[in-house]
Each structure stands twice: as structure tokens, then as C-alpha cells.
Amino acid sequence: xxxxxxxxxxxxxxxxxxxxxxxxxxxxxxxxxxxxxxxxxxxxxxxxxxxxxxxxxxxxxxxxxxxxxxxxxxxxxxxxxxxxxxxxxxxxxxxxxx
Amino acid sequence: xxxxxxxxxxxxxxxxxxxxxxxxxxxxxxxxxxxxxxxxxxxxxxxxxxxxxxxxxxxxxxxxxxxxxxxxxxxxxxxxxxxxxxxxxxxxxxxxxxxxxxxxxxxxxxxxxxxxxxxxxxxxxxxxxxxxxxxxxxxxxxxxxxxxxxxxxxxxxxxxxxxxxxxxxxxxxxxxxxxxxxxxxxxxxxxxxxxxxxxxxxxxxxxxxxxxxxxxxxxxxxxxxxxxxxxxxxxxxxxxxxxxxxxxxxxxxxxxxxxxxxxxxx
Numbered sequence: 001x002x003x004x005x006x007x008x009x010x011x012x013x014x015x016x017x018x019x020x021x022x023x024x025x026x027x028x029x030x031x032x033x034x035x036x037x038x039x040x041x042x043x044x045x046x047x048x049x050x051x052x053x054x055x056x057x058x059x060x061x062x063x064x065x066x067x068x069x070x071x072x073x074x075x076x077x078x079x080x081x082x083x084x085x086x087x088x089x090x091x092x093x094x095x096x097x098x
Numbered sequence: 099x100x101x102x103x104x105x106x107x108x109x110x111x112x113x114x115x116x117x118x119x120x121x122x123x124x125x126x127x128x129x130x131x132x133x134x135x136x137x138x139x140x141x142x143x144x145x146x147x148x149x150x151x152x153x154x155x156x157x158x159x160x161x162x163x164x165x166x167x168x169x170x171x172x173x174x175x176x177x178x179x180x181x182x183x184x185x186x187x188x189x190x191x192x193x194x195x196x197x198x199x200x201x202x203x204x205x206x207x208x209x210x211x212x213x214x215x216x217x218x219x220x221x222x223x224x225x226x227x228x229x230x231x232x233x234x235x236x237x238x239x240x241x242x243x244x245x246x247x248x249x250x251x252x253x254x255x256x257x258x259x260x261x262x263x264x265x266x267x268x269x270x271x272x273x274x275x276x277x278x279x280x281x282x283x284x285x286x287x288x289x290x291x292x293x294x295x296x297x298x299x300x301x302x303x304x305x306x307x308x309x310x311x312x313x314x315x316x317x318x319x320x321x322x323x324x325x326x327x328x329x330x331x332x333x334x335x336x337x338x339x340x341x342x343x344x345x346x347x348x349x350x351x352x353x354x355x356x357x358x359x360x361x362x363x364x
Contacts, residue, residue, distance in 0.1 A: 011241060059238055
């Protein structure tokens with residue numbers, strides 16, 4: 001079941017260097033943690049108002065919505081997993097409280 | 099001064115008159131396509147103003163007056179020359195800038211309300227409470243590009259200030275890529291015939307006109323602001339270090355800052 005509280009937003013354009021790798025890294029990190037999160041891709045050249053609203057200067061920029069974390073640049077899988085584990089903790093707590 | 103005419107001097111008189119007319123015509127041509135900054139005395143230093151669509155670097159140590167210079171460039175553009183402006187703060191929170199602006203007789207709030215002046219806060223503070231992880235070796239500044247282009251198009255902006263670009267070099271760590279990306283932004287602004295000021299910093303007492311040594315290569319002109327202690331006071335100076343395609347005053351000029359803004363002292 002997908003979490004509604006958390007999602008991953010990836011800001012990019014068609015000029016974003018290393019973008020396929022970013023997507024692969026995010027997907028493999030989620031898979032390793034068995035997390036089912038929505039991945040939203042935002043092309044800031046087509047949605048500049050989102051770049052303004054979210055203060056996105058460079059791409060790739062990855063926001064982990066729900067835990068207020070932002071990656072600027074290309075994260076490694078290890079770095080993503082450390083942050084996503086905190087999210088997973090939060091999900092587990094939420095489930096236990098239900 | 100025209101000399102007195104004599105029969106032998108007729109040809110000399112006409113020659114001098116033709117030369118004076120030629121100089122006037124050259125000045126008129128030179129001023130065409132120029133953007134007056136409106137900053138008192140500055141346009142004389144650059145022989146009529148900046149070139150439309152050009153990118154100019156405003157460099158100097160902390161407290162030299164760079165942000166005031168740039169804000170006045172936008173203020174005069176919006177209020178006197180009907181050229182809407184965009185100020186992008188990359189480091190200082192806008193509240194701080196606006197607080198400083200209240201020291202001047204400038205109706206900034208009115209221009210903002212009329213959409214003649216757009217102030218955009220992209221400082222770290224504006225990003226809010228997010229925790230940040232930075233891996234800035236592989237990046238493109240296309241978020242900044244998209245933001246600027248959208249606002250320029252929608253707002254009919256003709257003057258842009260990026261303050262300061264040095265924070266990009268510090269944050270992203272790869273000066274070659276930052277320079278390339280800023281060149282791309284600069285080219286886009288030129289296409290929209292926007293005249294831009296990019297602010298950068300130098301460190302007091304250290305050589306070099308810019309902190310990272312590459313910023314000046316992306317600009318059509320470089321203006322350096324600095325202060326020098328004179329006895330128990332400090333005096334402010336400005337120098338047009340570079341001005342592509344135009345003669346300019348060579349050397350430093352004192353300037354003052356009053357409630358009306360900057361005045362170059364002749």
C-alpha cells in the first residue's frame with residue numbers, strides 16, 4: 001500500500017546531468033527498504049512556478065516530502081537509504097498507532 | 099572651443115567643425131542601445147550607460163555598496179526608464195535588503211505593488227526548514243534558469259540582478275561548471291534584451307578582482323567597489339575595471355551614499 005503522507009519529488013529538466021542514474025538510485029533504494037512511495041518527476045523548465053515556489057536552483061534536486069529532506073545533486077544509494085530509513089521508522093510508528 | 103575665423107583659417111574652422119560634428123554623432127550612436135543606469139555620475143564613467151543585454155559584474159568586499167548599487171540600478175530603471183526589474187537574492191534574506199532600502203528615498207514597495215520591481219528570495223533561509231544534503235559535483239543550474247526566464251517573460255523584465263553569484267561557486271564547488279551555467283543564463287538574458295548585474299565578492303586585503311578568479315570572464319564589464327581607510331574615516335571608491343566595446347574612465351572615483359542613493363564624486 002502506498003504511503004499518502006510521504007513521497008519523493010525529483011526536480012529535473014532534459015539538461016539534468018546523470019538523470020537516469022538518479023531515478024535508478026531512488027528506485028533501488030526504495031526497493032531495498034521495501035518502501036512503496038510515489039515518485040513524482042517535475043520538469044522545472046515546463047513548471048517554472050514550482051521551481052520558484054520550492055526554491056529549486058539546480059537539478060537534480062530530490063525532496064523527500066513528509067520528512068522535509070532535500071538532496072541537491074546526485075546522492076549515493078547509501079545516503080538515500082540512511083534518510084529513507086528514518087521515513088520507514090515513521091511509517092512503522094504510524095502503523096502501530098493505528 | 100571654436101577658434102576665430104580668418105580667411106586662411108576657414109578650412110581649419112570647417113575641419114574643426116566637421117570633427118566636432120563627427121564626435122557628437124559618434125556619441126549619439128554610442129548612446130543608442132545603451133541602458134542608462136540612472137546612478138548619479140556613473141553613466142559618465144562608462145560613456146553613456148551599459149549595453150542593452152549585457153552582463154556586468156559588480157565586485158567588491160563586504161560593505162562596499164554592491165547591493166545598494168544594484169538595487170538602485172533596478173529602482174532607477176523601474177521608476178525613471180520604464181524598465182521593470184528583477185532582483186534575485188541568493189544569500190541575504192530579502193527582509194534584510196528591504197530594511198536597508200528604507201534608508202533611501204526610494205518607493206520600493208510602490209514599485210513592487212505595480213509589478214515594476216520583482217524581488218525573489220532564493221536564499222538558503224527561504225528554502226525553509228528543510229534538511230539539506232549536498233552532492234554538488236554533478237548539476238545544472240537549470241532551476242535558476244527556468245525561474246529567471248519565466249519571470250522575465252511574464253513580467254516584461256528588462257533589468258536583472260543576481261546577488262551574489264559567489265554563493266553558487268561556494269555551494270556547488272565546481273567553478274568551471276558554475277561559470278558555464280552562468281554563461282547559459284547570461285545568453286538567455288541577452289536574447290530577452292535584459293541588462294544584468296551579477297554581484298560577486300572579493301576578500302579584503304587579498305589580490306584579485308573576484309574571489310574565484312573566473313567570474314570576470316563571463317561579464318561584458320566589471321565594476322569594482324571598495325573602501326579605503328583615510329585617517330579615522332573610510333572613503334568609498336568605484337572603478338570601471340573592464341567595459342567591453344566601450345571606452346571608459348580609467349582609474350578609481352570616490353562615491354558617496356546618501357538617502358538619494360549613490361553619487362559618483364567628480
